[in-house]
Amino acid sequence: MAMSGILNADDIKKALDAFAAADSFDHKRFFDMVGLKAKSCDDVKKVFTVLDADNSGFIEEEELKFVLKGFARGGRDLTDKETKAFLKAADKDGDGKIGVEEFTALVKE
Template sequence: MRAMTAEDVKKVFMVLDVDGSGFIEEEELKFVLKSFSQEGRDLTDSETSAFLKAADKDGDGKIGIDEFEILVHE
């Protein structure tokens, strides 16, 4: 994923931002794997929390596009 262009990252972000709020919230994260595969599963609460903690650099409880891009390219 590190090789993704900024435009590709934005497209993925928009898929995950189901409600179009400009942020990926905890409830949206639970379904992240299902967004990419019919065989995908819901994340557990602990997986969701870990993902949010890793990506939420400003501590506001949600992931903005800038935070998402940093996570993708780490």
């Protein structure tokens, strides 16, 4: 499933453009800009399944690095600093990965 089936393509492009510079990524602003924050929990879970590239049921640190590419092919890789900050914000149980419930809570906060 493509993100454009869940979110507006123009919103995705604007958000990716806003965070094009290295070390500029802010997950709260990004989720708000792409319209994900306003979506239902079911839609947030659909986005999670797209970002969970290996279908493990978790978004691991390596997958987080490519999260913007999950929204659109032209997205950049997150820096190590951004990846670690994103993981720290979402990983509430400290297992080093983000589950669907943790992701949903992060988007909705």
